[in-house]
Amino acid sequence: MLRTPKLVMIPGPTPVVRSIQDQMGRETVAFGDPFFVQDYKEVLADLKELWKCSGEVFVIAGSGTLAMEMAIANITKRGDHVLICSNGFFGDRFIEMCQRKRLNVDVLSAPWGTSVTADDVEKKLVEKKYDVVTVTHVETATGVVAPIEAIGKVVKAHGALYVVDGVAATAGAAQYVDPMGIDVLLSCSQKAFGVAPGLAILWASREAVEKRKSLNPIPESYIDFEKWLPVMHDPSKYWGTPAINLIWALKESLQIIKEEGIVERYARHLRQAAFADGALEAIGFTVAAEKLFRAPTLSVYLYPQDANVDDLQFRKILAEEGAQTAGCLGEYAGKGFRMGHMGNIDKHTLVSAVASVERAAMRCGMNVEPGTGLSVLQQGLVDEH
Structure with missing residues (x-):
């Protein structure tokens, strides 16, 4: 049989199409190779343009979970108040991360199969001042999509920083950083981008970058915005070794996205x-x-x-x-x-x-x-x- x-x-x-596989199978070069450096620059530029981000974008070796920690680490300090909007299992993952950072955490949960709404968030933000609000755009455990644009308007009106977990949504569900008031959008390579696992991807607004500067120093090293910004501005510089072949693969993925629109x-x-x-x-x-x-x-x-x-x-x-x-x-x-x-x-x-x-x-x-x-x-x- x-x-x-x-x-x-x-x-x-998700499935990896042949043209992306081919990029992963290329002979690896030095991370300082001028042709690779140019490719890395183009990836970063495309991500900023397509997702309408006037701030910064980071593409580093890691998982979506690493991107979640990177988001929290760079915009919070001990004692900050965080509202976690959770529609299920993966929304709840923010809870432990924030508690380990000694943040004051409140959780706004929706019944499984539904989503936290902008009205729900408005009620919480009227009751209490929060420094950060997190939302999972697509909850993998329930198949639920959150109304991130509407929630973003409420969060911005109350002066909090807005974190969107886009792991199961980015490149498949509508996201635009500046227009939707998102301060940190985090994702990874192996979902709707159609690339193999291994890249953490994160967009940060100008406000988020300024918040990081005000916290200097932070306990974390590898995921520190300040360590990576020189590399994101000039990929010939070094902080951690880039996942060269995966960056080529992401470049091809972005080309596919641009061709489709x-x-x-x-x-x-x-x-x-x-x-x-x-x-x-x-x-x-x-x-x-x-x-x-x-x-x-x-x-x-x-x-x-x-x-x-x-x-x-x-x-x-x-x-x-x-x-x-x-x-x-x-x-x-x-x-x-x-x-x-x-x-x-x-x-x-x-x-x-x-x-x-x-x-x-x-x-x-x-x-x-x-x-x-x-x-x-x-x-x-x-x-x-």
């Missing part, structure tokens, strides 16, 4: 997420996120309550049928699976993934008419033209 290749349909890492890229993610959700609903699954808060980059699909589906068995069979998905977390653990639909995946990948889910559902005893989900997806893909 032929082995079925698995589509990587988890919330990240970032506005169209955001619109495509919204369309294709709706098609995928509609297809899975037609099969009998429930989208965990309420319709108003559904993310364009990933979804949480819950099994039909009357189907008696064994989660581990379903995802094992789904992998055999060709689609690798992720288990659910927290309140949804064992009740469904998480599927990414972000980055550079195309219509062929979406069709194959939905077909794999259909086959797995039938093998697990769900009452599914073959082609039910596929017909919804295919019609959507045709209608978008």
